[in-house]
Amino acid sequence: MYIIIVGAGKVGWNLARELLDKGNEVTVIESDPARYATVEEEMEHAVHYGDGSELWVLERAGIERADMVIAVTGDDEDNILICQVAREKYGVERVISRCNNPRNLQHFELLGIKPVVSATDLILRLIEHEVPRYGMIHLLDLPTERLEIIEVEVAPGSPADGTAVKDLGLPDGSLVISILRDGTGFVPLADSVIEAGDEVLLVLDTGLEERITARFSAPQGQPEAA
Amino acid sequence: MLSEGHEVSVLDEDPEAIALLEKGSDRSWEDMGGSFTVGTALEIDALIEAGIERADAFVASTDGDNTNLVIAQIAKRRFNVPKVVCRVLDPARAEWYREQGLETICPTKTAIELVEAALREEASV
Numbered sequence: 001m002y003i004i005i006v007g008a009g010k011v012g013w014n015l016a017r018e019l020l021d022k023g024n025e026v027t028v029i030e031s032d033p034a035r036y037a038t039v040e041e042e043m044e045h046a047v048h049y050g051d052g053s054e055l056w057v058l059e060r061a062g063i064e065r066a067d068m069v070i071a072v073t074g075d076d077e078d079n080i081l082i083c084q085v086a087r088e089k090y091g092v093e094r095v096i097s098r099c100n101n102p103r104n105l106q107h108f109e110l111l112g113i114k115p116v117v118s119a120t121d122l123i124l125r126l127i128e129h130e131v132p133r134y135g136m137i138h139l140l141d142l143p144t145e146r147l148e149i150i151e152v153e154v155a156p157g158s159p160a161d162g163t164a165v166k167d168l169g170l171p172d173g174s175l176v177i178s179i180l181r182d183g184t185g186f187v188p189l190a191d192s193v194i195e196a197g198d199e200v201l202l203v204l205d206t207g208l209e210e211r212i213t214a215r216f217s218a219p220q221g222q223p224e225a226a
Numbered sequence: 227m228l229s230e231g232h233e234v235s236v237l238d239e240d241p242e243a244i245a246l247l248e249k250g251s252d253r254s255w256e257d258m259g260g261s262f263t264v265g266t267a268l269e270i271d272a273l274i275e276a277g278i279e280r281a282d283a284f285v286a287s288t289d290g291d292n293t294n295l296v297i298a299q300i301a302k303r304r305f306n307v308p309k310v311v312c313r314v315l316d317p318a319r320a321e322w323y324r325e326q327g328l329e330t331i332c333p334t335k336t337a338i339e340l341v342e343a344a345l346r347e348e349a350s351v
Contacts, residue, residue, distance in 0.1 A: 053292050055318040077268070077292040081319075089322055104268055107296060110304055 004029065004066045006052030006082050007073035008039045011098060015070065016043065027061045053078045055085065068094040076104040083113045136213050139201070146206050149177070155218040156196035166190035173205035174212055228260050235261045237276045267297040273305070283309040291316050295323055295330075302328070 001024045005012045008030035016028045028043065029052035030036040036049045050057035052073065063069065069086035071079035076099055083095040099105050099118040108116045125138070140149040154160050160168055165176050165188045179188050180199040186192075194200065204212060228234045236247060236255075241264045247255040255262055265272025267288055278284065284301040286294035291314045298312035312330045314320035320332035 053319075054316060055322065075292070077290065077296045080296050081292040085319075085322065088326070101268075103270075106270070107268060107300060111296070111299060 001025070001067040002062070002065055003027075003068045003070065004058070004061050004063060004086075005070045005072060006078075007071065007098075008035055008047060009072065009074060011072045012070075013039055013043075015072065016046065020046070029057060029061055053081050053085075055089075058082075058085070058090070063090045063092065066090070066092050068092065068096070070096045072098040074100055076100050076107070080104075080108060080111055080113055084111060087113075136209065141206075143206070147203060148206055148209075149201060149203050150209065150212070151180075151199055151201050152213055152216040154194055154196050154198045154200060154216050157218050158196070158216050159214075159219075160194045160200070160216045161196045162193060164191050164193050168194070168215060170202075170215065171208055171211050174208050175203050177201050177203050228258055233259070233261075235263065235276045235281070237263045237265055237267065237272060239264065239266045267293055268300075273300075278305050278307065281305070281307050283307065283311070285311045285313075287313040291319055295319065295328070298328055 003019055003024050003026050005016050005019075005026060005028045008016070008028045012028055012030075016026050019026050026046055028039065028047045029050055030039060030047060031049070031051045033049065036047060039047045040049075048057070048061050050060070052058065052061075052071070063086060066086070069083065069092045071082040071086075073079055073082075079097045079099070083097045086092040086095050095113065097108060097113050097116050099108055099116045099121075102118050102120045102124075105116060105118060105121070108114065137151040138148060139151055142148065168176070170176070176188055178185050178201040179192065179194065180201070181195065181197075185201075188194075200216065202212060236243075238244075244255050244262045247260065247262070251258065261276070263272055263276040265275070267273070267286070278301060281301075284298070284305075284307040286298040286301070288294055288297075294312045294314060298310050301307045302310045310329060312323070312328055314323065314330045314332055315334050317332050317335045317338075320330040320335065324330045
């Protein structure tokens with residue numbers, strides 16, 4: 001694959017190395033002269049000097065034959081613009097952008113730039129994964145399909161504790177796909193009984209989380225340890 | 227625009243920039259009827275505070291071409307501002323985005339044309 005990376009910062013440079021190692025053809029574009037000089041010592045002709053949001057710089061890097069453009073500069077407007085011209089002017093099929101400020105994610109979305117990688121957002125998700133709210137972890141979001149997969153822990157005394165899957169009373173648009181118990185997982189049958197401490201994986205339509213987590217949480221007003 | 231009787235709202239990240247608007251006048255920008263919001267162009271809250279939702283026209287003229295191109299598209303697509311003008315110094319980007327339906331003004335191109343016209347005048351003398 002021929003891949004153009006705009007921005008030779010930590011992300012861009014390391015990405016370039018990895019992609020080169022995997023046998024891809026890579027060109028990195030960097031606009032800061034000092035940074036360019038540093039990167040050029042290692043990558044030689046694989047790094048170009050210039051402003052990657054200028055059309056002639058992209059053309060000189062061979063954007064017309066690029067299979068993928070990755071915009072990882074520290075400036076969200078630049079990243080948006082690079083991806084927009086790459087896709088719409090030069091017909092590059094795959095673009096990936098970095099989003100520096102998660103508040104700008106809405107602008108990427110508005111202009112149809114995707115996928116977008118936001119380090120802040122990733123860390124936030126990891127925090128949520130480590131310190132889940134309501135004992136619920138988002139495993140996968142498919143916003144376009146309006147589906148998500150979540151993991152919930154069964155609290156002792158919750159409606160789900162000691163209940164068979166078929167009697168859970170889950171809303172339409174949700175389905176138990178797996179139960180993790182004592183370190184192993186299994187796909188439950190309708191008669192499988194859920195126990196306190198189980199981790200239950202569900203697939204559901206977006207917006208159903210609260211109704212579902214209520215079935216797995218301890219009854220209101222009672223301490224969880226009770 | 228203000229002196230022509232329009233309502234004008236200026237958004238700038240520098241709170242001191244209002245001094246430029248008041249230069250040469252003994253009245254404050256607000257007294258003249260203008261409004262001023264401090265914030266960066268990609269902040270939706272700042273744009274709303276500056277009144278983008280009821281704007282008849284929007285001008286993107288920060289010193290960053292890409293910022294202007296992105297913000298102009300936001301004004302058009304998200305806030306449906308009827309008239310959007312975008313300043314782009316780089317002639318190549320200005321031209322391509324104009325082809326995509328964005329009204330771009332390129333001072334570089336205008337300057338080149340003026341210089342060329344001046345030279346032609348000189349040559350014909």
